[in-house]
Amino acid sequence: MSEQTKHAEHEHHIVGPMVYVAILLALLVGTALTVWASFLELGPWNPIIALAIATAKATLVVLFFMHVKYSTKLTKLTVVAGIFTFLILVSMTLADYISRAWGSW
Amino acid sequence: MPDNSAIVHGAQESATAANNANGANSAHPEQPSYLRHHFNSTEQQADTSNFAMWLFLLTEVMFFGGLFTAYLIYRNWYYPAFVAGSHQLNVIWGTLNTVVLIASSFTMAMGVWCAETRRRKGLVLSLTLTFVLGLCFLGIKSIEYREKFEKHHVPGAHYSLQSFVDPASDPEIFKEYHDKPLPLDMARHTEIYFSLYFAMTGMHALHMIIGIGILGFMIYRARAGAYTSGHVTFVENFGLYWHFVDIVWIYLFALLYLISRHQ
Amino acid sequence: MNNNNNTIVDLPDQATARIPQPNFISKENGLMSWLLTGDHKRIAILYLISITFFFFIGGALAGLIRLELLTPQADLMATDTYNKVFTMHGIIMIFLFLVPSVPATLGNFLIPMMIGAKDLALPKVNLLSWYLYMAGGILALYAMMTGGVDTGWTFTTPLSTHYVNTNVITTGFAIFVAGFSSIFTGLNFIVTIHKMRAPGMTWFRLPLFVWAHYAASILMVLGTPVLAIAIVLVMLERAFGIGVFDPAKGGDPLLFQHLFWFYSHPAVYIMILPGMGVISEVISTFSRKRVFGYTAVAFSSVAIAVFGFFVWAHHMFIMGISNYAVLVFSLLTMLVAVPSAIKIFNWAFTLYKGSITFETPMLYAFGFMGLFTIGGMTGVFLGASGTDIHLTETYFIVAHFHFVMVGGMLMAFLAGIHFWWPKITGRMYPEKISQLAAVVTFIGFNLTFFPQFILGVLGMPRRYASYPPEFQVLNVFSTAGATILGVGYLLPVLYLIWSLKYGAIAGNNPWQATGLEWQTQSPPLTENFTVMPVMDHEAYDYEWLESQKAKEVASAG
Numbered sequence: 001m002s003e004q005t006k007h008a009e010h011e012h013h014i015v016g017p018m019v020y021v022a023i024l025l026a027l028l029v030g031t032a033l034t035v036w037a038s039f040l041e042l043g044p045w046n047p048i049i050a051l052a053i054a055t056a057k058a059t060l061v062v063l064f065f066m067h068v069k070y071s072t073k074l075t076k077l078t079v080v081a082g083i084f085t086f087l088i089l090v091s092m093t094l095a096d097y098i099s100r101a102w103g104s105w
Numbered sequence: 106m107p108d109n110s111a112i113v114h115g116a117q118e119s120a121t122a123a124n125n126a127n128g129a130n131s132a133h134p135e136q137p138s139y140l141r142h143h144f145n146s147t148e149q150q151a152d153t154s155n156f157a158m159w160l161f162l163l164t165e166v167m168f169f170g171g172l173f174t175a176y177l178i179y180r181n182w183y184y185p186a187f188v189a190g191s192h193q194l195n196v197i198w199g200t201l202n203t204v205v206l207i208a209s210s211f212t213m214a215m216g217v218w219c220a221e222t223r224r225r226k227g228l229v230l231s232l233t234l235t236f237v238l239g240l241c242f243l244g245i246k247s248i249e250y251r252e253k254f255e256k257h258h259v260p261g262a263h264y265s266l267q268s269f270v271d272p273a274s275d276p277e278i279f280k281e282y283h284d285k286p287l288p289l290d291m292a293r294h295t296e297i298y299f300s301l302y303f304a305m306t307g308m309h310a311l312h313m314i315i316g317i318g319i320l321g322f323m324i325y326r327a328r329a330g331a332y333t334s335g336h337v338t339f340v341e342n343f344g345l346y347w348h349f350v351d352i353v354w355i356y357l358f359a360l361l362y363l364i365s366r367h368q
Numbered sequence: 369m370n371n372n373n374n375t376i377v378d379l380p381d382q383a384t385a386r387i388p389q390p391n392f393i394s395k396e397n398g399l400m401s402w403l404l405t406g407d408h409k410r411i412a413i414l415y416l417i418s419i420t421f422f423f424f425i426g427g428a429l430a431g432l433i434r435l436e437l438l439t440p441q442a443d444l445m446a447t448d449t450y451n452k453v454f455t456m457h458g459i460i461m462i463f464l465f466l467v468p469s470v471p472a473t474l475g476n477f478l479i480p481m482m483i484g485a486k487d488l489a490l491p492k493v494n495l496l497s498w499y500l501y502m503a504g505g506i507l508a509l510y511a512m513m514t515g516g517v518d519t520g521w522t523f524t525t526p527l528s529t530h531y532v533n534t535n536v537i538t539t540g541f542a543i544f545v546a547g548f549s550s551i552f553t554g555l556n557f558i559v560t561i562h563k564m565r566a567p568g569m570t571w572f573r574l575p576l577f578v579w580a581h582y583a584a585s586i587l588m589v590l591g592t593p594v595l596a597i598a599i600v601l602v603m604l605e606r607a608f609g610i611g612v613f614d615p616a617k618g619g620d621p622l623l624f625q626h627l628f629w630f631y632s633h634p635a636v637y638i639m640i641l642p643g644m645g646v647i648s649e650v651i652s653t654f655s656r657k658r659v660f661g662y663t664a665v666a667f668s669s670v671a672i673a674v675f676g677f678f679v680w681a682h683h684m685f686i687m688g689i690s691n692y693a694v695l696v697f698s699l700l701t702m703l704v705a706v707p708s709a710i711k712i713f714n715w716a717f718t719l720y721k722g723s724i725t726f727e728t729p730m731l732y733a734f735g736f737m738g739l740f741t742i743g744g745m746t747g748v749f750l751g752a753s754g755t756d757i758h759l760t761e762t763y764f765i766v767a768h769f770h771f772v773m774v775g776g777m778l779m780a781f782l783a784g785i786h787f788w789w790p791k792i793t794g795r796m797y798p799e800k801i802s803q804l805a806a807v808v809t810f811i812g813f814n815l816t817f818f819p820q821f822i823l824g825v826l827g828m829p830r831r832y833a834s835y836p837p838e839f840q841v842l843n844v845f846s847t848a849g850a851t852i853l854g855v856g857y858l859l860p861v862l863y864l865i866w867s868l869k870y871g872a873i874a875g876n877n878p879w880q881a882t883g884l885e886w887q888t889q890s891p892p893l894t895e896n897f898t899v900m901p902v903m904d905h906e907a908y909d910y911e912w913l914e915s916q917k918a919k920e921v922a923s924a925g
């Protein structure tokens with residue numbers, strides 16, 4: 001039904017199995033990488049790498065499995081809004097906790 | 106009573122002005138039965154429920170956001186306790202579960218594709234696989250939970266600090282990580298780690314259970330051909346939900362299981 | 369037609385006028401047709417009845433509080449009963465009245481009509497939202513009757529998790545459920561405003577009421593889940609002692625405050641933005657002018673919503689957050705007052721050189737402008753951390769938020785109910801007595817809450833049943849004012865019910881307002897419009913309205 005849609009902007013992009021297989025493989029590789037990296041001694045880089053890989057994996061899922069790459073600007077904006085508010089919550093709260101150690105001024 | 110036809114006269118020039126106007130297709134002669142009365146076209150209806158699903162996922166992001174905030178704060182404060190706590194988790198189970206969940210996301214994505222391209226058998230198969238993988242995940246999770254119960258690592262009245270003040274008493278973990286005993290004060294904070302572990306994975310598991318329930322319903326309907334005759338919104342939206350749950354796990358895995366395995 | 373100079377009301381000839389049939393009310397009968405309805409207008413009415421019910425329960429509790437405070441001693445009730453009374457008052461008024469007040473009733477009824485749609489995008493979710501609201505409300509009442517809760521509406525930890533022994537879990541769960549009702553309402557509005565607008569209805573042709581609801585909905589969708597998780601953690605802490613808020617186990621009670629206020633500061637804007645939307649409509653209609661600086665007013669709603677997420681820690685200045693956080697949050701709090709001020713100024717400029725008339729909605733709107741200004745400015749005092757340290761936890765806070773919530777939102781709610789009453793019911797409310805009620809409310813309000821500013825500056829703490837005798841005079845004023853205020857709120861209930869049967873037939877557009885909702889019959893049809901509307905003019909275009917009328921006259925003649 002939807003693939004015959006006439007409106008260009010409403011075009012419903014169907015993502016095919018090959019893309020999904022590629023993403024699956026990428027996610028599996030990412031998982032292997034992150035487990036492997038967690039056993040290395042990298043000092044402060046350990047959590048950074050773990051989060052970076054997790055974010056890369058999440059991005060793949062969002063863009064391809066959840067079709068955001070092919071979606072409207074509105075969907076993209078929605079995703080960004082969610083990430084933004086999430087980051088405000090985390091960062092501004094953490095800012096309080098971290099700066100408590102600085103004592104008074 | 107004058108009706109509202111008064112405001113209809115400018116139809117032509119302003120129809121283009123609306124970016125979301127869907128009036129153009131309203132005169133479709135054969136409208137499918139699933140088109141609800143207040144929509145003008147099936148595209149509008151599909152767009153709308155897709156957008157609604159995304160907004161719902163926003164609320165989910167913020168819901169888990171509170172837990173992630175708590176996690177980050179306490180991890181900062183009680184890092185040694187978090188390391189010791191995470192050594193109690195089994196990376197193999199965790200990795201396996203990650204793979205299971207990623208696979209289920211893949212089968213779900215395939216399910217969406219089958220629905221979109223009207224492959225009934227493929228859809229039923231994909232959904233069933235997703236269902237089974239979801240159950241596998243929960244099965245593995247419950248094995249892990251049981252271990253925690255047996256070791257009294259469930260926060261509350263019976264919580265035991267044994268493995269943290271005297272790591273050697275927990276030989277299985279000890280031979281792998283050689284943790285030094287934590288001072289009593291820090292050892293206590295492992296309870297916070299496990300609280301967050303259970304709160305986060307528990308909330309995640311609850312989402313899985315709900316998802317599996319819906320999957321069951323969808324399989325039943327898909328066998329009757331419900332989603333393979335053009336109306337795929339439900340499958341697509343459920344897919345979004347399932348992938349979201351997958352993403353949460355990707356982070357939980359990194360944060361809870363992989364804290365410095367090297368130490 | 370009664371066209372004299374001091375009213376814009378334009379009613380049909382009462383001798384021949386009839387309530388148009390069919391309409392959304394008469395279309396179906398029977399309880400089930402209401403309880404299972406998908407019609408946004410019917411759901412709005414279900415909401416209207418239920419929130420009015422909770423408002424009067426909350427009001428009765430407020431009466432008890434004021435009676436207790438008539439005398440310096442705790443003599444009317446035991447002090448822990450007093451704690452339960454003000455807690456339930458706060459919980460009911462905030463979560464069960466103010467949060468859904470304008471959005472779930474007027475917003476529900478009007479947003480689809482204003483944008484030219486047949487219904488909200490998700491009618492079933494809309495109905496679900498009402499059921500969740502009722503479930504939450506009934507659960508809260510159940511908690512109240514089986515022992516109550518005495519933590520204050522803020523559920524402050526560790527008091528709520530470790531020190532009190534009342535129904536925290538049940539009440540918390542009630543709020544959790546009611547919260548999801550609010551999330552679904554907000555979600556529904558956002559989707560509707562994006563996807564259901566009629567042809568020609570561009571973003572900058574939307575009535576400001578819709579913009580305000582859009583902004584409030586963003587807060588509902590993004591803020592409420594954080595409240596939900598905060599409450600879940602409190603429940604888990606109480607039930608299993610998980611320790612995240614327990615200092616003895618290394619948890620931090622302040623974390624709860626962060627999560628709670630991350631929602632509850634935005635929530636105060638959930639409680640004011642829809643009211644601001646009402647005021648924009650009313651001021652424009654009764655001064656016959658397009659709202660001055662439409663775009664600025666529209667964007668100030670969105671700005672309030674966005675800034676609203678950056679200021680929450682101003683509720684925690686004295687609680688032990690870091691000094692640097694105090695500094696930053698204090699500065700950011702000043703910022704959030706700017707868009708609110710933009711609105712006030714723009715409404716004032718709208719009045720300037722308008723042809724103003726003083727029907728009841730306009731009286732309430734004037735009340736709103738004055739009282740909200742005072743409330744908002746005292747908010748800025750409190751945002752300045754130095755002043756706040758002196759004033760926090762005193763009656764100054766109580767006065768501040770009652771000025772914005774009661775003087776602001778409740779006035780706006782009443783303005784809106786009167787303004788759209790003819791649209792909702794097809795009948796006018798009686799003008800003279802309702803003008804009286806508006807004036808009574810205004811007087812009662814000031815008498816009740818203005819003394820509380822002074823009490824706060826003098827140092828009377830909030831949330832105690834007793835106080836030093838030297839504060840009694842002002843407290844007596846306050847209690848006296850509350851009595852008047854009570855009369856002011858009872859009157860509308862009486863005459864609005866009366867008007868259902870005896871009110872004058874309103875016709876389509878008694879106020880000669882420009883919104884799409886006024887261009888269709890009152891009460892509207894189930895599907896709102898007979899023909900899909902097409903928007904071919906700007907919002908608040910009174911010249912367009914005149915030309916429409918001229919055309920109608922020509923075609924009728």
Ligand code: HEM
Nearest residue numbers: 636639640682683705708744747748750751760769772773
């Ligand atoms: C216009 C700008 C506003 C500013 C700058 C502002 C600022 C503040 C500040 C700093 C406090 C904390 C006082 C303290 O606890 O020490 C406060 C409390 C409060 N404000 Fe506002 N406010 C504003 C508008 C509003 C509005 C519009 C509402 C509601 C509709 C509102 C409702 C409240 C409530 C309920 C509290 C008290 C919460 C409690 O502790 O129980 N405020 N406000």
Ligand SMILES: [Cu+2]
Nearest residue numbers: 633636682683
């Ligand atoms: Cu605030």
